[in-house]
Amino acid sequence: MPDPDTLHDRPSAAELVIAVREYLEQDVMPATEGRIAFHARVAANVLGIVERELILGATQAAEERARLVELLGHEGTIRDLTIELAKSIRAGDWDSRQAEVLPCVRAAVRAKLEVANPNYLPTEEEK
Amino acid sequence: MARIRIDEEHCAAACSRHFGSDATIANLRRLSGGASRETWSFDAMVADGPPQELVLRRDPGSSIGGTDRSTEFHLLRAAHSAGVPVPEVRFLLSEADGMGAGFVMERIAGETIPRKILRDEQYERARGLLTSQCGEIAAQIHAISLDDLPALPVQNARTQINQYRAVLDGFGEPHPAFELGLRWLDERAPTNAEEPRLVHGDFRNGNFIVDENGIKSVLDWDLAHLGDPVEDLGWLCVKSWRFGNSDLPVGGFGTAKELLDTYAAISETAVDEEQLRYWEVFGTLKWGVICELQGFTHLNGLVRSVELAALGRRVAEMEWDLLELLDA
Numbered sequence: 469m470p471d472p473d474t475l476h477d478r479p480s481a482a483e484l485v486i487a488v489r490e491y492l493e494q495d496v497m498p499a500t501e502g503r504i505a506f507h508a509r510v511a512a513n514v515l516g517i518v519e520r521e522l523i524l525g526a527t528q529a530a531e532e533r534a535r536l537v538e539l540l541g542h543e544g545t546i547r548d549l550t551i552e553l554a555k556s557i558r559a560g561d562w563d564s565r566q567a568e569v570l571p572c573v574r575a576a577v578r579a580k581l582e583v584a585n586p587n588y589l590p591t592e593e594e595k
Numbered sequence: 596m597a598r599i600r601i602d603e604e605h606c607a608a609a610c611s612r613h614f615g616s617d618a619t620i621a622n623l624r625r626l627s628g629g630a631s632r633e634t635w636s637f638d639a640m641v642a643d644g645p646p647q648e649l650v651l652r653r654d655p656g657s658s659i660g661g662t663d664r665s666t667e668f669h670l671l672r673a674a675h676s677a678g679v680p681v682p683e684v685r686f687l688l689s690e691a692d693g694m695g696a697g698f699v700m701e702r703i704a705g706e707t708i709p710r711k712i713l714r715d716e717q718y719e720r721a722r723g724l725l726t727s728q729c730g731e732i733a734a735q736i737h738a739i740s741l742d743d744l745p746a747l748p749v750q751n752a753r754t755q756i757n758q759y760r761a762v763l764d765g766f767g768e769p770h771p772a773f774e775l776g777l778r779w780l781d782e783r784a785p786t787n788a789e790e791p792r793l794v795h796g797d798f799r800n801g802n803f804i805v806d807e808n809g810i811k812s813v814l815d816w817d818l819a820h821l822g823d824p825v826e827d828l829g830w831l832c833v834k835s836w837r838f839g840n841s842d843l844p845v846g847g848f849g850t851a852k853e854l855l856d857t858y859a860a861i862s863e864t865a866v867d868e869e870q871l872r873y874w875e876v877f878g879t880l881k882w883g884v885i886c887e888l889q890g891f892t893h894l895n896g897l898v899r900s901v902e903l904a905a906l907g908r909r910v911a912e913m914e915w916d917l918l919e920l921l922d923a
Contacts, residue, residue: 503625511901517908547769554769557778558760566775573771574918580911588912 482522489515520583528579539572550576599695606637606651606676609694613686616642632817636702648704649685653697655898662747664688668698669745670816675922677739679732680812689899690874703803703812709838713847715893719849724809726849729798729831730857732813737792737824737862749791752784752877759884762828766891772914776880779921783873798827798837802871825866829874834916835882844875876920883913 472478479487492512497505529546536549544552553569556562562569583587603620610618623637648853654664662670665687674681682700712718712725750758756777758825763770804812806858820847830836832851833845840847845854851871892898 491673507901510905514901514905544653550734550769550771552772554774557771557774563776563778569771569773570918570922573775577772577911577914577918580908581915584908585913588915 485515485518485522488547520586524579524583528582532576532579535572535575539568550579556566598637599693601635601651601653603637605692605694606635606639608687609686609692609699610639610641610649612691613699613828614639614641614690618642620898621646632815633697636677644762647685649699650682650700650702651688651694651697651699653688653695656882658820662819664696664698666745666747667816667819670819671700671745672741673739673745674813674816676743677735679735679739680810681816682814683814703715703804705806705811707814708809709800709803709836709847712800713838713840717807721805721807721809722848725803725805726845726853727857728810729845729849730854731861732810733795733798733824733827733831734858734861734864736795736798736813736827737864739793741782741790741793744793745795747819747821750794750822751787751791752780752826752873755822755877755881756781756784762884762888766887768882768887770887770914772917773880773883775921776876776883776917780873780877780880785823785825785870785873787823792824794820794822794824794826795819796827797829797830799833800838800848801836823874823880824862824864825870825874826877828858828866829871829876830878830881831883832875833878835912850900872920876917879913879916879920883910883917886910886913 472476474480489512492508492515496508497512500508533546533549536546536553537543538550539551553573557569578589601623603623607618607620607621610620618639618641621640623635626636629883633651633653633655635653637649637651639647639649641647652664653666661839668684668687671681671684672710675683685699685701688694688697688699706712706718708717713722759773760777763773795813797815798813802813802815803810803871810900831846831854834841837843837847843849844851851868855866855868855871872903886906886909889903890910893900893903
């Protein structure tokens with residue numbers, strides 16, 4: 469769906485990334501071998517990450533901020549709140565409250581995997 | 596620093612110098628794999644002898660942790676003398692070779708790509724042998740006398756936990772999942788009353804050269820140190836090294852019981868599943884930190900590479916596995 473809030477022409481950023489990924493997969497990979505073909509596949513996978521982040525990133529950020537604000541009890545940027553959480557885990561502040569902190573950390577990691585490598589997440593039957 | 600070129604001319608000069616006889620080089624090519632070290636394959640014709648099939652292993656930039664190439668060279672030599680299946684080393688590069696830090700060793704034929712080892716029909720028989728061979732070879736490595744080894748750091752669980760915290764702080768990126776893992780590992784760190792042993796440090800599917808009869812050679816001694824030998828067994832079971840065969844913890848080819856039984860029979864050291872699990876959790880965290888380190892090796896310009904950049908985003912996989920293990 470076209471972004472209602474952009475001044476740029478189609479193809480969108482995501483669509484351009486898809487075009488480059490398809491070029492790597494369909495033209496470069498079959499025409500090369502060894503190291504170059506391997507790196508072309510890695511590069512195509514990297515562009516897959518960029519595509520998913522362009523599509524999911526904004527929603528994921530809002531959800532993550534809400535989770536952290538709820539857990540830590542105050543406002544902040546995702547980065548500042550995550551730094552605070554990491555430091556307090558290291559200090560042992562959550563040792564007796566694992567049940568509170570684990571679901572929050574797991575949700576963040578799940579969101580990162582939905583972008584970085586969605587195939588890594590267990591499917592419904594595997595759960 | 597002048598950019599180093601690896602070409603036939605430099606390789607020929609190095610081989611002539613170290614073999615003490617005129618050498619010509621053919622079939623020089625860079626091998627894929629090995630995100631942190633460069634490996635090159637070439638054939639050397641020295642005097643009237645048969646062509647020697649060789650591999651050059653070198654640091655692409657300055658070192659990003661792990662041992663230096665000279666230490667790895669001497670380690671391989673010690674392992675070879677102790678009967679561990681490793682490539683025989685030929686010579687260490689010197690300043691005059693102009694190819695940076697590295698060494699040349701014999702090229703062993705066989706397969707290292709884990710997915711082929713786990714799936715190709717050719718290795719069906721080998722797959723039945725790999726687990727007990729891993730137990731045997733690990734026991735051999737852990738039995739090497741420390742007197743025969745180059746100087747290596749002692750790194751038990753707690754020293755490494757502190758190192759990983761320092762590494763993570765150095766990058767400045769917060770990782771709550773890693774912190775949960777580090778806390779868990781710190782609380783349960785083994786005290787290791789016994790003397791430290793040689794730990795390979797990267798003993799896993801992907802670093803074994805395999806043929807129809809199983810393991811021919813153990814590669815990549817870059818992370819070797821002295822410490823708790825169970826670290827090698829736990830690392831071998833980390834989920835990433837099962838390459839999709841998740842229900843076979845040992846490299847995607849075997850069970851923990853078979854590994855521990857073989858290891859106990861040869862080393863006369865009983866390892867229980869709880870110890871193994873500790874080092875599997877540890878290994879999962881270690882691999883996560885290495886992925887981040889490799890991402891930053893790209894970001895800070897030490898080695899620009901799309902492969903390293905991609906590893907930065909694999910961190911989430913290890914965070915996921917870590918949380919699964921802690922929750923179990």
